[in-house]
Amino acid sequence: MSTIAFIGLGIMGAPMAGHLIDAGHDVVGHNRSRPAVDALVERGGRGADSTADAVRDADVVITMVPDGPDVEAVALGDDGIYSCAKPGTLHVDCSTIRPDVTRALAEAGAERGIRVVDAPVSGGEAGAKEGTLSIMVGGAEDDVAAARPYLEVVGGTVVHVGPAGAGQTVKAANQLIVAGNIQLLAEALVLLEAQGVDTAAATEVLGGGLAGSTVLQRKAAGMRAREFAPGFRIDLHHKDMGIVTAAAREAGVAIPLGAHVAQLVGALRAMGHGDLDHSALLLLVEQLSGRGERA
Incomplete structure (x- = not known):
């Protein structure tokens, strides 16, 4: 079982993080509003007060935030994922953002030793709750293979569709x-x-x-x-x-x-x-x- 930092515990992120807890992973959640973090803790996860605290000891970081600037903020900031996560950490971005932004994030992650996979999801709130999301995955083959076990916990259809940005x-x-x-x-x-x-x-x-x-x-x-x-x-x-x-x-x-x-x-x-x-x-x-x- 892995330590997973989950950033973004909204309508989609909260049930996804819950499924990962149920699968036996150590899930550390961070969200802009504290009640979502408290709910994750009640589910059996752990809470973090910042992105830096969430990702510091993580094997995998999953982001599920609204838009490209939000992903860039949590990934590229001074206290963000790429500054604070250990080298070799896998960053799986399940947000829906522009493909060119995803490609730039993959390049920035590689410079810091972070493996980046874009894995946007489809299926809405119902699919997130049921664990049946359709997940379109972009990235290097080895990195996608590393992400697959976690994605298969939250998704019913997980397909590698090409290099970085292809998922988006x-x-x-x-x-x-x-x-x-x-x-x-x-x-x-x-x-x-x-x-x-x-x-x-x-x-x-x-x-x-x-x-x-x-x-x-x-x-x-x-x-x-x-x-x-x-x-x-x-x-x-x-x-x-x-x-x-x-x-x-x-x-x-x-x-x-x-x-x-x-x-x-x-x-x-x-x-x-x-x-x-x-x-x-x-x-x-x-x-x-x-x-x-x-x-």
Whole structure:
């Protein structure tokens, strides 16, 4: 069993760290807000007051924080991972950030003797709680092999997709597909309701055909009930769609539908709904259709 420093104990990070504790690892958690650390301690882990304290004796450091600047802060700061962790430590970043930032972090880590793997995850809060996340992993083959036993504790699908940054590129594609699926599901539900169709029956039969998807399976019931408690917030998907559009621009790739959905996500956020689940795109479809309450 290993000593694992887990930085970022939010909606996704807390259950992931919990699974690692359950697997018998010594997990030392750090988070910007103390209650999340206290909850980890109650689960059987240990708490740290700083990143430096968390990583000093760790074999593995896992980060799960909101964005690239957050990863850079905890990795590159004077009291960060690359300054305070022992040489040979494995840094597994499960955050969703820009691929170019990941590549720069891998280079900075190598200069300090830190092995860096990008391992963004998909599956939302439910997948994190169930330990069934899909994890797309970038990095050197040996480093990915070293990270795999820990990733398989929290994920049901763990795939090495290429060198440093490749995991983040695949995650960008994932977020593009997810946003598009949610938007089309929202449009379908509003259409079905406008025609007086039983949406529970409709989504059941749609789920059994080619229109079936994990998005439909996990999101349709909440969308029908107008329940948008965040499993993955609009704020975060807005950030991710920025990553998608930047990566596409850099590669010279046209994503006309994706760019349009990115604007819809941004519009819903601008209306003050950034804290809602990304399935709240339904509210925007309703407003554009002149139905329901104003978003």
